[in-house]
Amino acid sequence: MALARAETTGGAILYDPRRIELPADRDFDPKAIAEAGRVRGQATGRGQVWFITPRPDAADGVQWVLRHYRRGGLVARLSRDLYVWAGEAATRCFAELALLDYLAGCGIAVPVPVAARYVRTGLCYRADLLTQAIPGVRTLASICGEGALSGALASAVGAAVRLLHAQGVWHADLNAHNVLIDFDDRVWLIDFDRARLRAAGSWSAANLARLRRSLEKVSAAAGREFPVAAWAALQDGYVGS
Numbered sequence: 001m002a003l004a005r006a007e008t009t010g011g012a013i014l015y016d017p018r019r020i021e022l023p024a025d026r027d028f029d030p031k032a033i034a035e036a037g038r039v040r041g042q043a044t045g046r047g048q049v050w051f052i053t054p055r056p057d058a059a060d061g062v063q064w065v066l067r068h069y070r071r072g073g074l075v076a077r078l079s080r081d082l083y084v085w086a087g088e089a090a091t092r093c094f095a096e097l098a099l100l101d102y103l104a105g106c107g108i109a110v111p112v113p114v115a116a117r118y119v120r121t122g123l124c125y126r127a128d129l130l131t132q133a134i135p136g137v138r139t140l141a142s143i144c145g146e147g148a149l150s151g152a153l154a155s156a157v158g159a160a161v162r163l164l165h166a167q168g169v170w171h172a173d174l175n176a177h178n179v180l181i182d183f184d185d186r187v188w189l190i191d192f193d194r195a196r197l198r199a200a201g202s203w204s205a206a207n208l209a210r211l212r213r214s215l216e217k218v219s220a221a222a223g224r225e226f227p228v229a230a231w232a233a234l235q236d237g238y239v240g241s
Contacts, residue, residue: 015115141176158237175214
């Protein structure tokens, strides 16, 4: 089913009508969501992230993740959450939602997209994203930091990245914190902000190199050395051997 679009005050919402019906600004307002008794938790980090229920009386265990886009680095000193307007299709939230919808349709394990909203402020805009939470997951970073990365799991990670690259998707921040492992050892890839489709090229090798640096960094922070055998297994999974 195609994504639908709805007008809002000063902006618009792109959404999957199978997941949410007639979304409005209140569905992206943490205060309104909290007053409705839908907040179940909040994550820490650069972005603002809330875990919420689709409805106050939801009993099926399904949760959504509401993320408010925030800037990092030096530019955050000028503005924490404003982005330069370059057209609706170029908004970070609409681009990420559309890419998630495409990847989910390809059978790749990514967060199920629910809705995205932007609100214009002059020549800039603010943005939010709603996705379905993935239950029972741990980050690859935590597993690696504990020295618990098996050859089989490393190979599965490599295979997941291979599937992503086979669709021509460059991940802007492929690191050990953006790779999740669920109870069944299924590998999920998250955080597709600034990711985009690209023609085949050296970027895929650079993506893998970025992941390796991240794995080495989290291992070192835990006082461990990232095992060469684990990286070899990950590469084997990537090439499909």
